[in-house]
Amino acid sequence: MMLPALPWTRWAGLRTLVDALGADDCRYVGGCVRDALLDVAAQDIDIATRHAPDDVMRALNDAGIRTIPTGIDHGTVTALLPEASVEITTLRRDVATDGRHATIAFTDDWREDAARRDFTINALYAHPATLVIDDYFGGLDDLKSGTVRFIGDARTRIAEDHLRILRYFRFEARFGTGAPDAEAVAACRECAPTLMGLSRERIGQELRRLLALPDPASTVRHMAELGVLRVILPECGTDELDTLSRLIEAEDAAGIAPDALRRLAALLPARRDVAAQVAARLRLSNAQKKRLISAAEREAGDTANPRGLLFQIGRERSEDRLLLLGASLDPIAGWEPPPFAIDGRAVIAAGVDKGPAVAAMLHRVQARWIDEGFPGAERTHAILREEVG
Incomplete structure (x- = not known):
């Protein structure tokens, strides 16, 4: 199979980069390949290469491309192209892992690099000149069937990085169209307690990425059934799961874009103290914390005068409360409060x-x-x- 010749594959800056590294010594990899095959706009362009990081920087600087050693200890260099930033990572293999961090060694073996990745659909490599795709673990078939499957043994992949449990559910919500992979589900259920060893900040970031997807409600409910959600968000119960489902329906009906923080508020009891505790635990910013608390302070009376609510707490927080309460946004759509005439x-x-x-x-x-x-x-x-x- 070949990678579709999408516009980004023809960027002049990318052609210069590939020429500098040598087309046979680099490959497009991961999400950009996967998304191109699904006809989805790529968010990031990642390149894998046989060259060591120092050699990558030297070759690109000689070609007039500015580089930043963003993760050079793990083999990653960022190239600043006119069109976008591109991450270039040297082929790697894991030497040791502890569930949070990995000690790596560089390699020149494409399959060995692919074997350390999480899911088969993320281990697809495309030659930058021919656009021919290399698939070492059946990722193309899994992509076609809508199956999210770990590479190799699921428990081993999770033991290497516990965050892969949450990544599995995020990818399942985004790409899963068939029955979930039984081995992956069993491994996530069994290994769920290991999430406690991760930083709360990493958990919060991954949870928000999941909640920002178009409709993660069924996946979040599945996480609850498996006992995964209880580990990372014990405040969430059946009522809160129902609130999330209703909120997503209300967002769709109002034409409102998915919002991870609003959906996080749906998964919590409407209590100020709970919102404050969760915000602190997940290391939310001050602005995010205030918004989460505002959503928790919603009450039925907010729906009586939506414009008054907007005047008092602002548009974003008003929309949060009204949507969470199942109220229409029509009264405040396109409306701006007039100035208060006295001081x-x-x-x-x-x-x-x-x-x-x-x-x-x-x-x-x-x-x-x-x-x-x-x-x-x-x-x-x-x-x-x-x-x-």
Whole structure:
């Protein structure tokens, strides 16, 4: 089989790179090959090569291509092409693994490099000149049948890197179309406790990648049935799984793009303390933590005045709450809140003494202004006079 001649295969910068390394000494590999065969736009272009990292940098610099030693200890160099950045990794074999990190040695054997990869559909190599694909472990057949299968023994692959359990479910949600591979499922169930040895940050990143897929609901439910989800997100129960399914349906109906953080909120009880604990455990950023907590603070009353909610907490957080509550986004679609016509000076001019009373009055007037549907300046000042009077 051959790789389709997609536009990226004809990039001028990529041709220069291939010429510098030698077409017989490098291959397109992994996701870019897999996605090209599925007619999916490639997110990253990865190249495997027989050359050592130092030789890669020297050859590309001589060809006028700037390089960055992004992971040179593990054989990876990033080439900055006019069209995009491309990662180039020297062929490798694992010498030792501990479930989190691997000690590697360089090799010149393509099959040996393929054998250390996780899934068969990720171990496809394409010659950059002929576009002929090398498939060492049946990845083409698995891609055709929609089967996500570990290379070799599934338990061995997971023992090398425990994160592969979560990667399996992410790839299953994205590419699996048939019955899940029985050996992979059994290995993930058996090895699920080993996820506790990973950093919470790595788990959080992989979980969000899964939740960002178009419809991961059935896969997440399968993870729960296997006991995998309980290890990484013990707060999630049956009700939360149902909330995720309803949320995805609501997103689809509203034409809203998948959002991993909103979906994570669906998998948690609507409690501020739980959201804060999970945010800390998964090493979320401050902005992500605040958004997750806001989603957890949703309540039925939020749906009574969607525009008022938007004015108070912003569009993104309003959409989170309304979608999680199963409410329509139509009232706020394309709507921007008008400016509030009065400030502290107007309140003082109306006869309120300086100090805390000014803020309290502003709050009361604003609450009535929101309840009345954001009337114009004249009515807003009338509300102020009524409250002062």
